[in-house]
Amino acid sequence: MNKQGMTHYRWTICALLFFATTINYLDRQVISLLKGTLEKEFSWTETDYSNIVIAFQFSYAIGMLGVGRLIDSLGSKKGYVLSIFLWSIASIAHALATSTVGFGMARAALGITEAGNFPSAVKAVAEWFPKKERSLANGVFNSGTNIGAIIAPLTVPFIAVSLGWQWAFIITGSIGFLWLIAWWYWY
Numbered sequence: 001m002n003k004q005g006m007t008h009y010r011w012t013i014c015a016l017l018f019f020a021t022t023i024n025y026l027d028r029q030v031i032s033l034l035k036g037t038l039e040k041e042f043s044w045t046e047t048d049y050s051n052i053v054i055a056f057q058f059s060y061a062i063g064m065l066g067v068g069r070l071i072d073s074l075g076s077k078k079g080y081v082l083s084i085f086l087w088s089i090a091s092i093a094h095a096l097a098t099s100t101v102g103f104g105m106a107r108a109a110l111g112i113t114e115a116g117n118f119p120s121a122v123k124a125v126a127e128w129f130p131k132k133e134r135s136l137a138n139g140v141f142n143s144g145t146n147i148g149a150i151i152a153p154l155t156v157p158f159i160a161v162s163l164g165w166q167w168a169f170i171i172t173g174s175i176g177f178l179w180l181i182a183w184w185y186w187y
Contacts, residue, residue, distance in 0.1 A: 017121045017141035024117045025148025027091040033156040048100045059108040063115025076124040083116025084176045091173030095166035
């Protein structure tokens with residue numbers, strides 16, 4: 001591959017990292033956007049909701065401690081595939097929850113599996129970008145955090161009102177499976 005082709009390819013990979021990070025933040029926003037609906041449906045107290053949020057935060061922190069080693073052993077391609085496949089399932093699993101404990105379990109699963117996003121993305125940038133372009137590439141994929149947080153409130157309430165709250169989790173969670181196809185093809 002010539003230099004221009006390699007540059008184009010690297011930025012294609014960076015675009016995929018950006019979209020994965022966008023999906024990561026989109027998935028994690030759904031529950032907060034549906035808090036009012038879910039509080040009514042499941043008679044949650046503020047403590048119940050707080051415990052569900054803590055389940056995500058705690059498992060995300062634990063996941064961050066161990067997932068880097070896993071990504072190093074699997075490599076960025078397979079590590080990202082495993083991570084986004086599992087976090088997509090965890091996101092969709094919220095639609096099956098029928099209790100506060102069920103939401104806490106789905107949230108914990110989402111936290112531990114979403115922890116693979118940043119180690120995978122940083123490793124991919126290190127593998128594909130020369131040192132002088134790594135900061136820019138990291139900035140590009142990291143901007144997906146803000147885009148995901150912007151897209152979520154524009155789409156999730158509409159999905160929930162139109163199709164039901166379960167579909168908000170199913171649709172946003174399923175986007176990760178589409179990303180997997182592109183990642184497997186281009187990476």
